[in-house]
Amino acid sequence: MPINLQMPALSPTMEEGTLAKWLVKEGDSVSSGDLLAEIETDKATMEFEAIDEGVIAKILIAEGTDNVKVGTVIAIIAEEGEDAGDVKAAPAPKAKEAVEPAAKAEEPAPPPKVESAPPLSAPMAALEFSEGRLKVSPLARRLAEQKSVDLASLSGSGPGGRIIKADIDAAEGGTAPVKSEADTPAPSAAPAPTSAPVNDFDIPHSTEKLSGMRKTIARRLTEAKQTIPHIYLTLDIQLDKLLKLRNELNATLERRGIKLSVNDLLIKALAVSLMQVPKCNVSIEDDQLKTFERADISVAVSIEGGLITPIIKNAASKSLSAISTEMKDLADRAKAGKLKMHEYQGGTASISNMGMFGIKNFDAVINPPQAMIMAIGAGQKRPHVIDDSLQIATIMSVTGSFDHRAIDGADGAQLMKVFKELCENPLGMLA
Incomplete structure (x- = not known):
């Protein structure tokens, strides 16, 4: 009968851990005392030893997986005489039933009537243009004004299409990607100069997941x-x-x-x-x-x-x-x-x-x-x-x-x- 290898509790307070590294692979034979994996707990990275003998039939949790709950089946061991290829993974937990039944489809209601809003003043129009359709970092906007670069003609390379300093520099050298006429927004008023403080959000950086x-x-x-x-x-x-x-x-x-x-x-x-x-x-x-x-x-x-x-x-x-x-x-x-x-x-x-x-x-x-x-x-x-x-x-x-x-x-x-x-x-x- 297949043996479910579960995420161990390596300390009294451990509720979950990170499966940092597998020390075996599918098809490997293991005996009691063999090292199977490295588990990262809330205190340290510890080695997990085998208790049973058999063959690693399936690895269910990939190494590097975070927040693996104690007791979760992480692999399956086939005992002697069993065909490792026929061993099936533990069944997935049953999906939680919806608390409320799906609402019956109805014909969409007509949109409510909206009164016309008063025209925007020039500063408000510029704000609408900046935040609503054209995304520009403050530093990029300032540089564009200094170098007379038309922001509306550029395609931003920053997050979410945001125009950043690199786009302004490229535009000055004639290498910036240019928007097609269909993609270019048509603001109701030209962007007004902004008095926002210089704050470049495009600082080079690296990120890593907390251990x-x-x-x-x-x-x-x-x-x-x-x-x-x-x-x-x-x-x-x-x-x-x-x-x-x-x-x-x-x-x-x-x-x-x-x-x-x-x-x-x-x-x-x-x-x-x-x-x-x-x-x-x-x-x-x-x-x-x-x-x-x-x-x-x-x-x-x-x-x-x-x-x-x-x-x-x-x-x-x-x-x-x-x-x-x-x-x-x-x-x-x-x-x-x-x-x-x-x-x-x-x-x-x-x-x-x-x-x-x-x-x-x-x-x-x-x-x-x-x-x-x-x-x-x-x-x-x-x-x-x-x-x-x-x-x-x-x-x-x-x-x-x-x-x-x-x-x-x-x-x-x-x-x-x-x-x-x-x-x-x-x-x-x-x-």
Whole structure:
């Protein structure tokens, strides 16, 4: 009996997806575990594996198709012994019956009598000519006036027959397409000079369809800014001790093929801070406040076409070498679209580092249902007061974004204070 291959639900929130690419073709034999297709979900592009054995008899949904609902039959597999050529596609859904019966045909009623309208003034006649029958971009109209080009004699090459700048340039050189006498409109008055501002609508551009990931990012960020009252707290952190510790640790860890990044230490610092200030390690859902017993840090990673946040789970209890190794693996697989669902869904708080781009400071948008995100700026050499004297130090600006429904300003400030202390005295996070 033929097997219907259905669009899978690759995440709990997935309702539809894009069938990005078929990895098999009709007539191919497949076994359990074989890769069949790449499915683009609202989070990432994931591979879809076969469960059954057989031959791909028919592919019903072409690759590149958007908005394929979960459960839709996308292909049919013929089992062993079946003739793949005889397998029929699943029947199409029955068309929805019309709500109301078609109206009975009637003789057309005579058109109503319309009183004659008063003649148009000269400016109104020009407007009627411009918008009603002759489509001209404002820039093309202005150039035509400057170059004494008769617009009525031209055939527009723009959208909907609109006369654009290129048509005026071609007319000046004698190469523009000219309307036949039958096609030339006969306006009641010559076009009057327009005072419209110069605005050429014919700017060269390209368009591309939004990916499922980009649509989801747009929707979630819009919801976050509309529904979450953000409060932002910023402070400066001296990084010299943290950078010195990193260099000392790397001198040993590099022998094992491990190289700590500054971000690895900041992930650890945020996780330890959340455990010390549990009022910020929370999530608000409806009328309930959840307080988490461990700190799972979602780390923003830029990938092709969007952003994804793989998670370092229980980061406060992990060594820096373990965080570094895990983060590198997660980031590499995130960029390749190979993350598993549990590796990027969840998390109790987020960290977003744009310091590598030289960004001094920024305000990050909270990733719901989380209640906070830490935005990390670049470490820069700046004048800084140390022991009552002005010296040069490496300073990093950090901004915490907090959901004010769940986290009070004082609690957010306490978290920022602890985070600063751990970064400026980094041995404290290793204790």
